[in-house]
Amino acid sequence: MSEKEKQQFIDDHRLAYEAEVAVNWCPELGTVLANEEVIGGLSERGSFPVIRKPMRQWMLRITKYAERLIDDLKDVDWPESIKKLQADWIGKSTGAEVCFKLAGFDEELWVFTTRPDTLFGATYMVLAPEHRLVDIITTAEQKTAVKNYCADAARKSDLDRTDLAKEKTGVFTGAYAINPVNNEKIPIWISDYVLISYGTGAIMAVPAHDDRDFAFATKYDLPVVQVVQRPSEEEIGYGRGTGDGAGEGDGSGYGYGSAPGGGDMWGRGRTDIACFIGDGIAINSGQFSGLKTPVFKEKIIARLEEKSAGRKAINYKLRDWLFSRQRYWGEPFPLLHTADGCTISISQEKLPLVLPELDKFKPTGTGESPLAAAADWLNVPMPDGTIAKRETNTMPQWAGSCWYYLRYIDPANTQKGWDSDKEKYWMSPAGVDLYVGGAEHAVLHLLYSRFWHKFLFDLGYVSTREPFHKLINQGMILGEDGQKMSKSRGNVVNPDKVIADYGADSMRLYEMFMGPLESSKPWSMQGVEGVHRFLQKAWRIVVDEETGLVDKSVQDVAPDESAESEIRLLHQTIKKVGSDVETFGFNTAISAMMIFVNNLGKQQIKPKSVVEKFILILSPFAPHIAEELWEKLGHTGTIAYENWPEYDAELVKEKEIELAVQVNGKIKDKIIVPADADEELIKQKALASEKVIAALAGKSPRKVIVIKSRLVNIVL
Ligand code: ANZ
Numbered sequence: 208m209s210e211k212e213k214q215q216f217i218d219d220h221r222l223a224y225e226a227e228v229a230v231n232w233c234p235e236l237g238t239v240l241a242n243e244e245v246i247g248g249l250s251e252r253g254s255f256p257v258i259r260k261p262m263r264q265w266m267l268r269i270t271k272y273a274e275r276l277i278d279d280l281k282d283v284d285w286p287e288s289i290k291k292l293q294a295d296w297i298g299k300s301t302g303a304e305v306c307f308k309l310a311g312f313d314e315e316l317w318v319f320t321t322r323p324d325t326l327f328g329a330t331y332m333v334l335a336p337e338h339r340l341v342d343i344i345t346t347a348e349q350k351t352a353v354k355n356y357c358a359d360a361a362r363k364s365d366l367d368r369t370d371l372a373k374e375k376t377g378v379f380t381g382a383y384a385i386n387p388v389n390n391e392k393i394p395i396w397i398s399d400y401v402l403i404s405y406g407t408g409a410i411m412a413v414p415a416h417d418d419r420d421f422a423f424a425t426k427y428d429l430p431v432v433q434v435v436q437r438p439s440e441e442e443i444g445y446g447r448g449t450g451d452g453a454g455e456g457d458g459s460g461y462g463y464g465s466a467p468g469g470g471d472m473w474g475r476g477r478t479d480i481a482c483f484i485g486d487g488i489a490i491n492s493g494q495f496s497g498l499k500t501p502v503f504k505e506k507i508i509a510r511l512e513e514k515s516a517g518r519k520a521i522n523y524k525l526r527d528w529l530f531s532r533q534r535y536w537g538e539p540f541p542l543l544h545t546a547d548g549c550t551i552s553i554s555q556e557k558l559p560l561v562l563p564e565l566d567k568f569k570p571t572g573t574g575e576s577p578l579a580a581a582a583d584w585l586n587v588p589m590p591d592g593t594i595a596k597r598e599t600n601t602m603p604q605w606a607g608s609c610w611y612y613l614r615y616i617d618p619a620n621t622q623k624g625w626d627s628d629k630e631k632y633w634m635s636p637a638g639v640d641l642y643v644g645g646a647e648h649a650v651l652h653l654l655y656s657r658f659w660h661k662f663l664f665d666l667g668y669v670s671t672r673e674p675f676h677k678l679i680n681q682g683m684i685l686g687e688d689g690q691k692m693s694k695s696r697g698n699v700v701n702p703d704k705v706i707a708d709y710g711a712d713s714m715r716l717y718e719m720f721m722g723p724l725e726s727s728k729p730w731s732m733q734g735v736e737g738v739h740r741f742l743q744k745a746w747r748i749v750v751d752e753e754t755g756l757v758d759k760s761v762q763d764v765a766p767d768e769s770a771e772s773e774i775r776l777l778h779q780t781i782k783k784v785g786s787d788v789e790t791f792g793f794n795t796a797i798s799a800m801m802i803f804v805n806n807l808g809k810q811q812i813k814p815k816s817v818v819e820k821f822i823l824i825l826s827p828f829a830p831h832i833a834e835e836l837w838e839k840l841g842h843t844g845t846i847a848y849e850n851w852p853e854y855d856a857e858l859v860k861e862k863e864i865e866l867a868v869q870v871n872g873k874i875k876d877k878i879i880v881p882a883d884a885d886e887e888l889i890k891q892k893a894l895a896s897e898k899v900i901a902a903l904a905g906k907s908p909r910k911v912i913v914i915k916s917r918l919v920n921i922v923l
Contacts, residue, residue: 208667216666222268223530225550230529232260237570238533239264241603242526243296243651248367251651259363262574265531265540265600269658273297273523276657282637285678292649298524303508304407305517307332307384310392312344316384319406319522322416323511324503326388327492328434329411330424332395333377335403336360344395346381353378353397360399368399375400375423386411387516388507389493398423406522414482421482435487435500528655530603533576535568537601546593562601576600608652609659612639612674624668631670642675645683653678679791682727684718689729700730712829713739719793719828723897738797742832745804745825749818749836757839758813766814775881776806776888777817779863781854784824793828798895800825806888815840820852867918868893870902878919886913893919 208216230239235255239262244251269276277297280290302321309316316332334341336357345353356378360368367373377398384395400419401410414424415433424431486500495503511517531540541553541560553560563584568577578599579585587595610624616633617625638660644652653675660674685691686698693699705714716738722728751758766774780803787796803821807813819840826833826846837846866889868876876898880889890911893899899921910922 213666220268220271220662222271222662224266224268225263226266227261227263228266228529229259230262230264231257232262232574233257234572237572239529239531239574241529241605243528243654244603260574264529265598267528267530267658269528269655270523270525272658272661273299273525275661276525276654279657279661279672283673283678284676286646286680289646289649289653289678289680293654296525296650296654300522300524302520302522303504303511303517304520305387305411305511306515307387307411309340309344309395310383310385312382314340314343316340316395316409317407318409318411319520320411322413322500322504323507323517324489324492324495324498324500325413325416325434326386326411326507327489327495328413328415328432329386329393330414330430330432331393331412332384333398333401333410333412333420333423334380334395335401335408336397336399337403338397338408340409341380341397344380344382349379349381353380356397356399363399368402375419375426377423377427379427387511387514394429396423396427404526405524406520416482416484418482418484431482432491433483434489434491435483435485436490437483437485438487438499528658530606531600532603533570533574534601535562535565535570535577537603538606539578539601540598542598543587543595544598545589545595550598551595560597605652605655609656610663612656613663613669627668627670630668634669634671636671637676638671638673639675640677642678643681644678646680680725682723682725684721685727685729687730687732692730705735709735709739710742710831712742712832716742716797716829720797722794724791724793741797741801741804742829744808745821745829746832746836748804748808748813749822749839757841760811761813761815761818761840763815764812766817772881772883773806773810773817775858776803777820778854778858779879779881781820781824781852782856782859785851785854788827795895795897797828800828802888802891802895805891822846823849823852864916866893866916868896868899869918869920870899871923872920873902875899875902882916886915889913889919893921 231242231245232239233250233255236250236253240250240257245257248257249255250257277294277299280294283290300319300321302319303323304317304319305323305326307316307318316334318332320326337360341353341357356376375398377396377400380395380397382395383392385391386393396412400423401408410420412420412423412429413434414420414429414431416435421431423429489495489498489500489503492498492503495506498506508517508519512519539560539562541558543551543553545551563578563581565577565581567580571577571579576599578597578601585597585599587597589595613625613630613634617629620626656674660669661672663669664672683691684700686693686696686700688696688698690696690698702714705717713735717735720738721730721734747758749758749761750756780799783799784796787793787799800821807817807821819837822833822836822840823846826837826849830847833846837849863879864882865877865879867874868878876893876896878889878892878896880892884892890913893911893913894908903921903923906923908921908923912920912922914920
């Protein structure tokens with residue numbers, strides 16, 4: 208893409224724009240927040256209340272990428288749960304826009320619906336309070352009620368408005384719409400459960416098949432007409448409804464006053480009835496009666512299209528991304544607001560724009576950024592003698608994390624963000640090979656960075672469609688009390704203290720040993736002691752504590768016959784640790800090394816070659832101690848550059864056997880042990896099995912019975 212084409216692409220897309228929008232304002236943080244940063248009405252950071260307030264802000268048009276952000280999820284190797292969270296957040300809805308004529312007005316009322324097959328059951332319409340037609344259609348008698356209602360709604364957040372559990376409220380406008388399928392006149396209401404920001408900001412209400420509409424119709428005594436019947440087994444087979452369980456009327460009537468009976472979702476009395484929201488067989492729908500939901504949808508959309516009364520439509524829950532904050536800390540926007548009201552970007556040579564030094568950098572709380580007070584920085588003299596003002600909002604913290612991985616590829620480049628050859632080298636074939644991060648980023652960082660990356664891909668700055676190929680979510684490390692660590696709970700573990708007491712290797716090894724990487728698990732100081740003892744044992748195998756020299760038992764001899772089981776265990780351990788590292792099974796790799804060390808410790812003579820191979824596999828787990836031991840053993844270079852040892856596949860395979868491990872007589876796992884393993888080793892291996900540990904649930908076994916070459920039974 209040429210520079211000109213790039214500029215054209217940027218101009219066409221207009222991905223950044225300023226808008227006066229109802230924002231999430233957090234008084235405590237003194238800044239606005241993106242939708243993704245508001246969880247249950249509270250700020251994601253700090254859990255402070257967030258209110259709605261209109262403000263001029265910078266927005267990024269992430270919605271332009273909604274389709275690709277959903278579609279390309281199929282190409283990444285991410286946990287399914289994260290993909291689902293993200294797909295749900297983007298929230299693709301396929302349905303139709305349907306046009307209703309208004310009685311007595313030359314106006315059209317368009318609605319978005321995912322269920323055009325329920326058109327015959329639409330018994331009233333609802334406009335969002337902010338809908339442009341509200342002022343036009345409201346009758347004189349209804350004016351005051353409508354005005355008051357709209358003023359109230361303006362004060363509520365979208366979350367409050369759409370909360371299913373909240374009591375629905377609304378007012379009648381006095382006006383009517385004409386249902387295009389049966390020319391019925393139906394009343395138009397206003398309610399805040401309809402959002403102006405979604406679809407067309409108006410709905411056709413089908414109380415028999417939508418929970419919110421049902422609650423509303425119940426409250427205001429509006430008609431309920433069942434038009435979809437839950438299919439019985441046979442009906443699924445034959446595709447035609449029998450019509451029983453239908454509401455009163457023939458599809459054009461209103462079934463006023465009584466809930467349709469029949470299906471098992473029905474008939475619990477008007478106040479607490481749940482309506483049938485699933486797919487089924489059409490009833491009371493004129494010539495369409497008897498059709499299955501998906502078929503009906505297609506047919507009715509085609510019919511509406513013929514009559515120019517509707518069309519297929521797709522909507523996304525995803526909203527544009529509010530991209531400005533009123534904080535000092537954040538990348539400043541490289542923009543100037545000129546005296547004549549234009550917004551221009553500062554020239555290339557003036558980049559990067561840096562923040563001015565300020566004494567007062569705390570949020571002002573007024574909605575204005577602290578940068579607005581930095582007069583020297585703020586006012587920029589222009590060549591024509593006028594003064595332009597810098598944009599004073601800053602970018603949110605997500606801006607940096609949207610592209611840092613690209614900068615890491617070429618961090619010292621002063622000419623551009625990154626060199627494209629380096630980008631190709633590091634990012635091929637499908638993006639960052641492995642990304643380890645918390646699940647809390649599902650609809651924040653992991654969504655935002657995908658959006659930026661796709662834009663950069665479109666402009667040819669990156670060579671892959673996706674930024675992160677494989678994603679693993681590490682579990683959370685909890686406090687010793689099993690609760691999330693927090694200062695207020697006083698259960699925070701300070702790693703500096705652990706490192707001071709036990710060393711960095713113990714800290715590191717313990718974190719890997721705690722359990723599967725993906726699961727959350729509580730901290731245990733006893734566990735730290737345990738791995739610390741293991742490292743001490745490993746140390747003492749090599750080093751004579753008294754002299755500080757290599758222990759006499761470590762000898763430069765070829766492993767002889769008598770040490771065969773030892774050699775086998777070494778090869779098994781190399782194999783196990785190697786394959787566990789590949790699958791992120793660090794905890795089981797460490798268990799294998801513990802078994803190995805226990806065994807080696809008992810040997811009178813420890814061949815140096817065996818000891819060295821062990822130190823090599825230990826080194827990525829406990830690098831400091833491994834370097835020391837490597838040096839003690841006479842090496843001058845760092846162990847970090849040594850190759851991973853190879854294992855002898857034959858030796859590993861031939862001499863291994865599989866044993867079933869039972870807990871209280873029930874098989875819990877199978878373990879592989881050397882064919883001639885002694886009872887002690889078998890017991891150790893059995894007790895080190897993750898599944899067995901889980902089955903024991905912290906209890907210590909009463910007895911461990913080993914039946915040679917068959918099974919191990921652990922008795923509680
Ligand atoms: C009629 C209908 C009948 C609906 C039925 C549902 C069930 P999703 O899946 O979330 O996209 N809707 C449309 N625009 C709305 C708005 N601005 N505010 C609140 N609700 C809105 O939901 C789409 C459905 O949500 C639409 O389909 C519409 O109700 C409602 F048996 O139309 B439906």
